Amino acid sequence: SLRLTYPRQYRAEGDTLRFTAEGDKAVRAIGFTTPNVRVVDITDPLNVSEVAVTVEPMRDIEGEGYAVIVAPGGRDLTRTLYAYAAAGAARVEAANANQPSGWHESREADFVIVTHGSFREATGPLAARRTAEGLKTEVVDIEDLYDEFSAGAHTPQAVKDFLAWTAQNWARAPRYVLLVGDGSYDPRDYTARGAFDLVPAKLLDTTYMETASDNWYADFDGDGLSEMAVGRLPVRTAAEAAIVLSKITGHEPGGEQAAALMVADRKGADGYDFETATTQVQNLLPAAFSVQRVNRGAQGAEAVRAQIVNGINSGPSIVNWMGHGSVGVWTGEGLLRGEDAARLTNGSRLPLFVMMTCLNGYYQDPSLESLSESLLKAGQGGALAVWTSTGMTEPEGQAAMNRELFGALFGGTGPLRLGEAMQRARTATSDADVRRTWVLIGDPTTRVR
Numbered sequence: 001s002l003r004l005t006y007p008r009q010y011r012a013e014g015d016t017l018r019f020t021a022e023g024d025k026a027v028r029a030i031g032f033t034t035p036n037v038r039v040v041d042i043t044d045p046l047n048v049s050e051v052a053v054t055v056e057p058m059r060d061i062e063g064e065g066y067a068v069i070v071a072p073g074g075r076d077l078t079r080t081l082y083a084y085a086a087a088g089a090a091r092v093e094a095a096n097a098n099q100p101s102g103w104h105e106s107r108e109a110d111f112v113i114v115t116h117g118s119f120r121e122a123t124g125p126l127a128a129r130r131t132a133e134g135l136k137t138e139v140v141d142i143e144d145l146y147d148e149f150s151a152g153a154h155t156p157q158a159v160k161d162f163l164a165w166t167a168q169n170w171a172r173a174p175r176y177v178l179l180v181g182d183g184s185y186d187p188r189d190y191t192a193r194g195a196f197d198l199v200p201a202k203l204l205d206t207t208y209m210e211t212a213s214d215n216w217y218a219d220f221d222g223d224g225l226s227e228m229a230v231g232r233l234p235v236r237t238a239a240e241a242a243i244v245l246s247k248i249t250g251h252e253p254g255g256e257q258a259a260a261l262m263v264a265d266r267k268g269a270d271g272y273d274f275e276t277a278t279t280q281v282q283n284l285l286p287a288a289f290s291v292q293r294v295n296r297g298a299q300g301a302e303a304v305r306a307q308i309v310n311g312i313n314s315g316p317s318i319v320n321w322m323g324h325g326s327v328g329v330w331t332g333e334g335l336l337r338g339e340d341a342a343r344l345t346n347g348s349r350l351p352l353f354v355m356m357t358c359l360n361g362y363y364q365d366p367s368l369e370s371l372s373e374s375l376l377k378a379g380q381g382g383a384l385a386v387w388t389s390t391g392m393t394e395p396e397g398q399a400a401m402n403r404e405l406f407g408a409l410f411g412g413t414g415p416l417r418l419g420e421a422m423q424r425a426r427t428a429t430s431d432a433d434v435r436r437t438w439v440l441i442g443d444p445t446t447r448v449r
């Protein structure tokens with residue numbers, strides 16, 4: 001065999017260099033643009049230490065710049081070193097004192113609100129109101145769940161592990177969970193569009209795409225049905241939280257009009273008959289309901305848009321859409337659009353929107369707002385709550401779930417809270433993607449009648 005030994009030059013790139021040195025031999029590394037260079041011994045990543053260096057200008061033959069000379073220590077071992085320009089080192093952005101919490105202790109709750117710290121105060125009136133209604137409510141800071149359940153790491157698993165813990169160990173486990181804070185598919189803000197993973201979004205692979213599933217947090221056996229009813233208020237600021245929470249706490253169940261706006265897309269290239277499916281849902285409304293029906297049909301898009309916007313402005317208690325859609329729109333023609341939300345004038349007559357379509361619930365994009373979010377956050381009206389999908393799914397399972405929801409809400413079993421009605425509705429389909437991607441953009445303890 002042949003052993004070839006040759007000297008190798010250590011030259012920094014971008015004022016950093018990772019290199020090795022024998023403990024007892026001095027090593028010279030060149031190519032730094034500044035004399036202010038620090039070297040750390042990273043051989044054991046759990047025991048990093050700074051190494052003393054000598055810095056000198058590079059020799060003429062080496063070019064312009066500075067060289068560092070290092071002798072890591074008397075030991076024989078090969079050491080791994082990292083040299084960097086001190087000014088280029090990343091800084092710790094913030095260090096906050098820990099707030100102690102005790103969520104591992106056995107407690108009793110019917111409802112838990114898991115909130116980002118910025119919205120904690122805003123959740124107070126909702127917690128007080130539900131407690132007065134007989135639902136024992138706990139407000140949990142998401143930071144404390146990271147502390148207690150994921151060793152401080154920002155991860156959706158902390159929320160799931162907390163809820164699973166309550167199911168196993170609390171004297172009474174919650175039936176309803178409200179997440180207060182937007183989520184993002186870019187929790188570390190690699191794309192520099194803003195750090196909006198305030199209460200983490202859990203991303204799952206579905207047939208057509210990767211998307212968020214809030215149901216996942218309380219689905220302990222992985223069958224797509226959650227064991228607690230989960231909703232989310234995807235707010236980013238205290239001002240948004242105040243608007244949304246005042247809509248929810250200001251809502252009086254039973255006070256709304258017995259009216260429904262039922263909107264159906266026309267039969268598309270895929271051949272699905274949205275009109276017939278909508279009629280089947282509509283037939284489940286109580287006889288006392290006044291129904292406004294809008295069929296996309298052969299009408300001009302602008303005429304349909306006007307009927308929809310006017311229909312919402314009349315303040316029905318429920319708005320139901322079956323048809324095509326994307327993140328911010330109903331159909332490619334935009335029969336209803338995110339930008340319509342802020343102009344809605346239905347005031348305090350706030351409907352539940354049931355949107356059986358694609359992507360209207362895609363709340364996790366840091367730079368786009370989904371239609372469900374625009375409707376929930378609208379200040380002069382819009383939605384009380386929205387039930388829709390973060391993903392792309394087939395209409396058959398959606399329609400089955402839509403019928404079951406109306407049965408649960410209006411079928412005479414007494415007033416159900418939204419979360420309970422939606423739990424029941426999901427059991428009507430075995431389509432795993434429909435079950436997992438439907439999100440309640442709203443509060444699961446809200447009652448619509």
Ligand SMILES: [Ca+2]
Nearest residue numbers: 099100144147
């Ligand atoms: Ca803490």
Ligand SMILES: [Ca+2]
Nearest residue numbers: 219221223225
């Ligand atoms: Ca389950």
Ligand SMILES: [Ca+2]
Nearest residue numbers: 182234363364
């Ligand atoms: Ca969002």
